[in-house]
């Protein structure tokens with residue numbers, strides 16, 4: 001299949017090609033949604049050390065004035081993704097953190113208070129992991145509104161994930177939370193929002209006429225579902241997979257596969273290069 005961005009970004013599906021042609025032909029109606037970890041930011045063993053690809057902030061600054069909106073949808077606290085970009089200078093950027101439960105805009109974060117179950121999990125998780133025999137390297141990331149159990153630093157991350165999974169599910173269920181699986185991580189978090197619902201709501205808010213979403217992990221499948229359902233409503237879309245050997249389920253469902261965060265940034269720069277600056281913008 002062809003591509004308005006040339007041979008490096010050939011679409012795998014006709015619907016994806018239609019979506020990208022709509023974005024290029026009508027950029028002021030285009031909503032660009034992006035995951036953070038694994039998509040804008042290379043995966044590293046320590047989440048505190050993660051930073052966006054060095055060319056990502058520039059790519060977003062180039063793209064944002066040319067489209068309806070750029071939105072980052074992440075499982076991180078929204079302010080963390082902004083800091084780790086750094087993305088403070090991206091014009092009009094919105095960051096929806098905690099799978100859409102938080103909204104960062106113009107330096108302000110708006111979010112409902114976390115439900116009491118988060119504190120229950122905070123109190124019970126260390127013992128639950130110890131009783132489950134969590135191996136060395138398994139650790140808890142407390143994100144305030146949710147708690148993530150990471151296994152990437154264990155000797156066998158997949159075996160460690162399988163070992164602790166029943167305990168995390170059991171505790172989360174008793175606390176009224178859900179478990180969000182990801183790349184060697186299980187996150188106990190409040191229900192009621194996911195990246196798909198957040199993307200749909202934001203597309204509606206901005207009256208988007210096309211939507212693109214790029215992601216790499218299982219939590220991004222809900223955003224792919226949203227693109228599918230928006231297409232059903234007559235809004236063309238593009239599903240971009242930031243490819244990795246760790247997760248294959250997004251690639252199967254994507255319209256375009258690029259090579260990790262470096263490939264995502266190349267794609268965003270190529271897209272921005274095809275779009276005229278919006279009238280009145282300082283680019």
Ligand SMILES: O=P(O)(O)OC[C@H]1O[C@H](O[C@H]2O[C@H](CO)[C@@H](O)[C@H](O)[C@H]2O)[C@H](O)[C@@H](O)[C@@H]1O
Nearest residue numbers: 036037043044045047050074075148152183185
């Ligand atoms: O929605 P995302 O922006 O993709 O966030 C999902 C989780 O990302 C982080 O964990 C992942 O990235 C880490 C840093 O590269 C890596 O060490 C870890 O193995 C990955 O799962 C973050 O720490 C989690 O809280 C997010 O939920």
